[in-house]
Amino acid sequence: MSDFAYSERDFTRIRRLIHERAGIALAEAKRDMAYSRLTRLLRAGGHRRMADYLDGLERKGSDDDWQDFVNALTTNLTSFFREAHHFEMLAEHLRRPGAPAKQRIWCAAASTGEEVWSLAIAACEAFDRIDPPVEIIGSDIDTACLQKAAAGVYALARIEDVSGARRKRFFQRGIDGNAGLARMRPELYKLVRVYRCNLLDARWPVQGPFDAIFCRNVMIYFDKPTQHRVLRQMAPLLRDDGLLFAGHSESFFHAADVVTSRGRTVYAPVRGAMGNAA
Ligand SMILES: C[S@@+](CC[C@H](N)C(=O)[O-])C[C@H]1O[C@@H](n2cnc3c(N)ncnc32)[C@H](O)[C@@H]1O
Structure with a gap:
């Protein structure tokens, strides 16, 4: 799991950003999940390091870029007639x-x-x-x-x-x-x-x-x-x-x-x- 450089600092930053944007308090244990959910976006943007992707997002991310970030990190588990x-x-x-x-x-x-x-x-x-x-x-x-x-x-x-x-x-x-x-x-x-x-x-x-x-x-x-x-x-x-x-x-x-x-x-x-x- 090391296609892209990914540090503890990157994860802390992801947690801050998704909390600010969606209110989602991403648990410590979601470190790998965050990485795998975001890799598609890194690849699409031609980034090799998570930090570069996050820099770009914070500096000049469009509404669509932010929406992609949020969409990637939400958990959408559901079913018909749940509960x-x-x-x-x-x-x-x-x-x-x-x-x-x-x-x-x-x-x-x-x-x-x-x-x-x-x-x-x-x-x-x-x-x-x-x-x-x-x-x-x-x-x-x-x-x-x-x-x-x-x-x-x-x-x-x-x-x-x-x-x-x-x-x-x-x-x-x-x-x-x-x-x-x-x-x-x-x-x-x-x-x-x-x-x-x-x-x-x-x-x-x-x-x-x-x-x-x-x-x-x-x-x-x-x-x-x-x-x-x-x-x-x-x-x-x-x-x-x-x-x-x-x-x-x-x-x-x-x-x-x-x-x-x-x-x-x-x-x-x-x-x-x-x-x-x-
Ligand atoms: C686990 S699903 C629950 C789906 C359905 N309500 C159910 O109980 O089966 C959680 C949903 O909450 C959405 N969500 C997360 N943060 C949100 C926010 N700040 N505002 C609106 N929806 C949000 C996610 O996108 C996801 O689709």
Whole structure:
């Protein structure tokens, strides 16, 4: 693993830059991962040393160069109906008495889209129709992921854990040149829009109110003060009876002034909290 010169100092610098740009606190153990994720960019730029690549990035990196850097270092692991109990709870929530005629869901770390499309399927099932009165916004910092999310095209292996009934009802298998792939059924694309959104930014390109926000398995990369800041910005976008769904290993008890627990990694906004809308 020595195609390119790579020192401890380079890694420290990478950690600082990705933390500044995306809020990601890269663990000490990710030294080799950072190297292997960035080598493609070094090669493309004709660099032989990590330090040269980082110098160029810091001195005259374009928006695209920075986006490539961020895209390379994000971890995008996801799957359809990950943490299935959340989708059951969401379906109940969408059917709650007094819910607005049109409901809105934000998937704030959408990655390659499996979560977004699982939300679309859950909404169809909740209302037992292919055109439920639900709008789903997917966002992520990683633009390469978002392209995949918007396309909604997956290798069949990615959907093999989805039940046969769901596969039949909500996916279309590719033929000829698209054999081995599946895409979402066309009606579902009308429910979903995707945007780039860096949760670290002071302004987001999404507007509330939302009936539910799925912000799962992303806060885990942020330190606690950053999590708290993001939650302070996010909670006011929820309706008073809205729900925030977090990842299985994320807990927001340190932000009890902003959100309060409603069960397994599900939270409701605390009204009157600092930073919340009146
Ligand atoms: C592990 S994936 C989680 C995907 C999905 N939410 C799930 O639970 O299956 C984490 C995602 O967070 C995104 N991410 C990391 N930092 C981010 C930031 N500052 N703003 C928005 N998204 C970010 C990554 O690009 C990645 O797609």
